[in-house]
Amino acid sequence: MNTKSIVLTCASLLLCTGLARAADVEVLHWWTSGGEARSVDHLKKSLGAKGVGWKDFAVAGGGGENAMTVLKSRAVSGNPPTAAQIKGPSIQEWGDLGFLANIDAVAKSNRWDSLLPTVVSDVMKHEGKYVAAPVNVHRVNWLWANPAVFKKAGATIPTTWQDFMVQARKIQDAGMIALAHGGQAWQDATVFESIALGIGGSDYYRKAFVELDMKTLDSATTREVFRVFGEVRGLIDSNAPGRDWNVATSMVIKGEAGMQLMGDWAKGEFTAAGKTPGVDYVCVAAPGTSGSFTFNIDSFAFFNQGDAGAQKAQRAMAAEILSEDFQKVFNLNKGSIPARLGMARDEFDSCAHASMDAFLASAQTGGLVPSFAHGMAVSEAVSGAIYDTATNYLNSRQSVEDGVKQLVAAIKSAQ
Amino acid sequence: MTSRAPINWGRWFIYATLLLFLLVYLTPLYVMLTTSFKDIEEIRSGNLMALPDSPTLAAWVKAWSSACTGSECEGLAPFFWNSVNIVVPAVIISTIIGALNGYVLAKWRFRGSDLLFGALLFGCFIPFQVILLPMARLLATLGLANTVSGLVLVHVIYGLAFTTLFFRNFYVSVPDELVKAAQLDGAGFFSIFRHVFLPLSLPIFTVTLIWQFTQIWNDFLFGVVYSGSGTQPITVALNNLVNTSVGGKEYNVDMAAALIAALPTLLVYVVAGKYFIRGLTAGSVKG
Amino acid sequence: MNWLEKMLPKLVLAPTTVAMIVCMYGFMIWTGALSMTRSRMLPQWEFVGFDQYVRLFQNPRWEVALNNLWIFGFLFIAISLVLGLVLAILLDQKIRGEGFIRTVYLYPMAISFIVTGTAWKWIMNPGLGLEKLMRDFGFETFEFRWLVDQEMAIYTIVIAAVWQSSGFVMAMFLAGLRGVDDSLIKASQIDGASAWQAYWHVILPILRPVFFSAVMILAHIAIKSFDLVQALTAGGPGYASDLPANFMYTYAFNRAQMGVGAASAVIMLFGVLAILVPYLYSELRSQRK
Numbered sequence: 001m002n003t004k005s006i007v008l009t010c011a012s013l014l015l016c017t018g019l020a021r022a023a024d025v026e027v028l029h030w031w032t033s034g035g036e037a038r039s040v041d042h043l044k045k046s047l048g049a050k051g052v053g054w055k056d057f058a059v060a061g062g063g064g065e066n067a068m069t070v071l072k073s074r075a076v077s078g079n080p081p082t083a084a085q086i087k088g089p090s091i092q093e094w095g096d097l098g099f100l101a102n103i104d105a106v107a108k109s110n111r112w113d114s115l116l117p118t119v120v121s122d123v124m125k126h127e128g129k130y131v132a133a134p135v136n137v138h139r140v141n142w143l144w145a146n147p148a149v150f151k152k153a154g155a156t157i158p159t160t161w162q163d164f165m166v167q168a169r170k171i172q173d174a175g176m177i178a179l180a181h182g183g184q185a186w187q188d189a190t191v192f193e194s195i196a197l198g199i200g201g202s203d204y205y206r207k208a209f210v211e212l213d214m215k216t217l218d219s220a221t222t223r224e225v226f227r228v229f230g231e232v233r234g235l236i237d238s239n240a241p242g243r244d245w246n247v248a249t250s251m252v253i254k255g256e257a258g259m260q261l262m263g264d265w266a267k268g269e270f271t272a273a274g275k276t277p278g279v280d281y282v283c284v285a286a287p288g289t290s291g292s293f294t295f296n297i298d299s300f301a302f303f304n305q306g307d308a309g310a311q312k313a314q315r316a317m318a319a320e321i322l323s324e325d326f327q328k329v330f331n332l333n334k335g336s337i338p339a340r341l342g343m344a345r346d347e348f349d350s351c352a353h354a355s356m357d358a359f360l361a362s363a364q365t366g367g368l369v370p371s372f373a374h375g376m377a378v379s380e381a382v383s384g385a386i387y388d389t390a391t392n393y394l395n396s397r398q399s400v401e402d403g404v405k406q407l408v409a410a411i412k413s414a415q
Numbered sequence: 416m417t418s419r420a421p422i423n424w425g426r427w428f429i430y431a432t433l434l435l436f437l438l439v440y441l442t443p444l445y446v447m448l449t450t451s452f453k454d455i456e457e458i459r460s461g462n463l464m465a466l467p468d469s470p471t472l473a474a475w476v477k478a479w480s481s482a483c484t485g486s487e488c489e490g491l492a493p494f495f496w497n498s499v500n501i502v503v504p505a506v507i508i509s510t511i512i513g514a515l516n517g518y519v520l521a522k523w524r525f526r527g528s529d530l531l532f533g534a535l536l537f538g539c540f541i542p543f544q545v546i547l548l549p550m551a552r553l554l555a556t557l558g559l560a561n562t563v564s565g566l567v568l569v570h571v572i573y574g575l576a577f578t579t580l581f582f583r584n585f586y587v588s589v590p591d592e593l594v595k596a597a598q599l600d601g602a603g604f605f606s607i608f609r610h611v612f613l614p615l616s617l618p619i620f621t622v623t624l625i626w627q628f629t630q631i632w633n634d635f636l637f638g639v640v641y642s643g644s645g646t647q648p649i650t651v652a653l654n655n656l657v658n659t660s661v662g663g664k665e666y667n668v669d670m671a672a673a674l675i676a677a678l679p680t681l682l683v684y685v686v687a688g689k690y691f692i693r694g695l696t697a698g699s700v701k702g
Numbered sequence: 703m704n705w706l707e708k709m710l711p712k713l714v715l716a717p718t719t720v721a722m723i724v725c726m727y728g729f730m731i732w733t734g735a736l737s738m739t740r741s742r743m744l745p746q747w748e749f750v751g752f753d754q755y756v757r758l759f760q761n762p763r764w765e766v767a768l769n770n771l772w773i774f775g776f777l778f779i780a781i782s783l784v785l786g787l788v789l790a791i792l793l794d795q796k797i798r799g800e801g802f803i804r805t806v807y808l809y810p811m812a813i814s815f816i817v818t819g820t821a822w823k824w825i826m827n828p829g830l831g832l833e834k835l836m837r838d839f840g841f842e843t844f845e846f847r848w849l850v851d852q853e854m855a856i857y858t859i860v861i862a863a864v865w866q867s868s869g870f871v872m873a874m875f876l877a878g879l880r881g882v883d884d885s886l887i888k889a890s891q892i893d894g895a896s897a898w899q900a901y902w903h904v905i906l907p908i909l910r911p912v913f914f915s916a917v918m919i920l921a922h923i924a925i926k927s928f929d930l931v932q933a934l935t936a937g938g939p940g941y942a943s944d945l946p947a948n949f950m951y952t953y954a955f956n957r958a959q960m961g962v963g964a965a966s967a968v969i970m971l972f973g974v975l976a977i978l979v980p981y982l983y984s985e986l987r988s989q990r991k
Binding site: 026029030031032037040041044054055056057058059060061066069070072073074076077078079081244246247 | 483484485486487488547548551552554555560561639640641643644645651654655656657658664
């Protein structure tokens with residue numbers, strides 16, 4: 001080989017190694033069912049088009065329970081995945097332990113601060129720096145109803161909890177189930193949360209369940225919440241324990257039950273069954289919560305990687321998550337609304353529009369609150385304590401007083 | 416064994432009881448099988464126990480090759496071989512070590528060896544959830560984190576108590592005279608093992624191999640925590656497949672998938688079952 | 703050469719001993735230490751004495767889990783032993799088709815607890831399973847709602863677990879029975895004992911080592927029962943069918959209360975110690991002859 005070609009070869013080699021080739025991203029998540037899997041797959045493909053490989057690391061079960069166990073052992077053994085499906089205060093806990101990677105560079109160059117509402121970007125930042133990317137915004141305080149069932153029972157869609165009880169009895173008298181419910185701890189907590197918000201209002205909710213003020217927790221309002229929650233026992237069918245949420249939704253779809261209190265992911269079930277909003281089903285705010293928006297934001301948190309290639313891939317993934325294309329596809333599939341502001345609304349349906357409007361409005365009025373039933377408001381330990389109390393209360397004949405006492409004690413013990 | 420006087424409860428009673436339990440034992444399998452051959456509409460509207468109206472293999476095909484287990488929708492097939500890669504070395508290694516351990520504990524006792532055995536037996540009661548984190552740390556130190564070898568090591572370590580138990584109990588019933596005679600012939604530790612004990616050991620090897628195979632193939636916890644993406648065993652894939660939270664449960668696919676995951680161990684029991692009994696009979700559980 | 707021969711047995715046991723000391727007892731001590739720290743999401747070595755134990759015992763869910771362990775453990779072991787023994791004795795009576803029957807009784811052991819839990823969850827579901835079946839057959843008032851009943855849910859776990867394991871116990875007893883020398887039976891019969899008495903007084907005592915192994919294996923399964931609970935009831939309704947292993951897992955890994963989880967594990971181990979060590983000791987001593 002003559003000198004020229006040697007130089008050329010060396011130069012090209014240098015060029016190739018100088019540009020750190022983006023490595024694969026290893027992503028831990030638990031979105032394993034049809035619609036969700038498709039959305040994740042979409043992300044995988046778009047990253048693939050940018051030259052970033054995807055190592056899927058799916059661990060289902062318990063709404064993330066198994067995944068979190070795996071994540072912790074990976075963290076302890078010193079090789080966490082590139083990104084993991086973590087949300088809410090947990091992001092702060094992982095950040096405090098020093099595991100999360102700073103992706104401010106991506107955030108700045110893509111102007112995330114202007115694309116995301118403050119409420120959302122605050123959750124994604126640890127000590128002021130971005131460490132996670134939001135995928136969507138779910139609204140939890142929805143009531144899904146089947147108008148045909150209501151018509152048959154001569155009932156109207158309730159807007160307060162008092163009215164809810166009245167209309168529910170009418171549906172029961174007509175031979176149908178009033179409230180379709182799946183007896184799992186998180187679902188019990190979801191109903192409890194809507195009742196707490198509906199009866200106490202967003203100020204009470206914030207004081208009691210976000211700030212964990214003991215006086216507010218041990219108050220007459222809480223007792224009223226428990227009283228109403230106790231009445232729910234009589235409105236669900238006896239096969240509820242253990243039932244999955246989407247099986248409960250199908251009860252409403254089929255007209256066996258009148259209502260379900262569930263977040264906006266329930267909409268996906270209606271859509272998959274070919275139902276039209278406003279005609280076959282109705283989405284309204286849970287009783288008493290029409291000015292409020294209980295949010296649940298799914299996000300991917302990024303873990304410190306030693307390798308330059310892995311860091312590059314991580315940044316590519318973060319940028320892609322907030323891209324218009326991904327936000328649109330993912331949220332259309334999942335029933336939530338994009339975290340990114342200012343996106344075109346035409347492809348979304350009427351329930352999504354209602355959600356978007358409520359999101360913006362409640363941000364102004366202070367009715368935008370994090371969901372404690374979905375790990376957005378307080379630490380895992382406290383959420384768990386509320387879960388245990390709520391699920392035990394709903395499944396037993398515990399008295400209001402005992403329920404409140406257990407709640408207060410459990411929350412204290414979990415801090 | 417010809418003149419054991421039958422208990423005078425009447426043969427009919429004996430057969431009736433056995434038959435009743437046959438039904439009880441078979442019912443879950445029956446339910447799973449029939450459900451896996453039905454289509455989803457029939458499941459939702461029909462009777463749990465009814466035979467399928469028009470049996471179809473569609474659920475099985477889907478479970479094997481196209482069900483979603485994450486963002487991949489390739490069914491259980493890729494994970495099947497992952498499990499094989501994990502189970503085969505783990506079973507073989509833990510069995511061999513157990514055999515040697517059992518040999519020592521049965522015939523080469525020394526002061527403290529019984530205490531060791533007791534400690535080993537008690538140690539196997541530790542709930543596995545407890546060891547997840549420290550073991551993760553340990554594997555990382557050994558450079559085996561998230562590798563197949565690491566997972567195999569974990570299975571070997573936690574299988575040692577039972578394999579040792581089986582072999583030790585079996586070898587205890589081998590007469591000491593055989594050992595002494597071999598020693599007089601000048602045989603050493605390993606050659607006594609090779610020439611006296613190994614030839615006798617087929618039954619107990621069978622028992623241990625079957626037991627270990629079942630335990631390790633069906634394990635979920637170690638598999639999910641210590642495998643890396645791409646090397647996850649079939650139990651993890653099954654869990655992902657079954658725990659879908661959106662879009663309606665496909666019970667038929669779930670059942671088919673569970674049966675596919677259970678097939679190797681079921682086959683092992685059905686085929687090697689009588690060797691299993693023979694092995695147990697040959698003294699593994701006496702003393 | 704002589705020295706090597708003497709050391710060889712110990713050398714052979716060495717790897718296992720090391721593994722046992724590190725991976726069993728070492729980790730138990732690690733857990734014990736962890737239970738005295740402030741650990742939340744991941745281990746943090748800030749000592750707080752018995753704080754976590756206080757929290758643990760103030761927790762109503764833990765009380766339920768402990769209670770359930772006694773109920774479940776006792777019933778599971780007792781019923782499996784009795785059922786296994788009875789089936790073994792019956793099968794020992796020169797039955798036609800013994801091989802087939804044995805295989806059927808044994809196969810549940812081959813299936814993972816997750817699969818067992820899922821299948822039984824279906825069968826015991828009031829709206830889908832046994833209750834519906836019986837009602838379809840015409841027994842309008844038949845009820846089997848244990849699965850969704852706070853008081854009875856733990857017994858459904860007993861049922862599924864016994865189904866899974868009793869076949870194995872049967873196999874062990876059958877093997878043991880086959881190994882009993884006939885001359886012993888004949889001798890007792892010559893002495894005028896009925897078949898019943900022959901069994902009770904002669905055979906059962908001989909089966910004592912089998913009882914020992916069976917109890918060890920069953921107790922081991924009982925303590926470790928985690929997958930079955932997750933799949934069958936998920937600890938529900940509420941947390942009425944929770945067991946300590948599930949409690950420990952949830953609190954350590956999902957509630958970011960690792961200290962409490964570790965404390966619960968330590969209590970579990972002490973419980974096992976208290977019961978098994980005397981048993982182990984007495985059995986191993988009596989086998990020493």
